[in-house]
Amino acid sequence: MATTQITEASIREALIERLKASHVEVQDQSGGCGQAFTAVIVSTEFAGKPSLRRHRLVNAALKDEIAQIHAWSARCLTPEEWEREKLSSEPRLGS
Structure with missing residues (x-):
């Protein structure tokens, strides 16, 4: 497997393409070295699925990327x- 630099943008694009995500926030938590990321992912693909199934969908969609990084954390929302979260509080990753 060829190793490529994983970036906030490359993860965001992959999630939009592979999970039909309508909103994605990705933040590099590693100080720019591309080894630890956190994300908020909004997709209709998560509807009716419990948290574990949502995370499994994301991990399967980002299988190659996750294999190249040290840490990954995601919040998966419909x-x-x-919309309910935006009304009740500020997004956790900031915009």
Whole structure:
């Protein structure tokens, strides 16, 4: 497997393409070296699925990327959950 630099943008693009995500926030937690990321992912693909299934979908979609980084954390929300959260508080990753 060829190793490529994983970036916030490359993860965001992959999630939008592979999970039809309507909103994605990715933050590099490693100080720019691309080894630890956290994300908020909003997708209709998560509807009706418990948290574990949502995370498994994300991990499968980012299998190659996750294999190249040290740490990965994601919050997986449906569009309805995201709208409720935006009304009740500020997004956790900032915009």
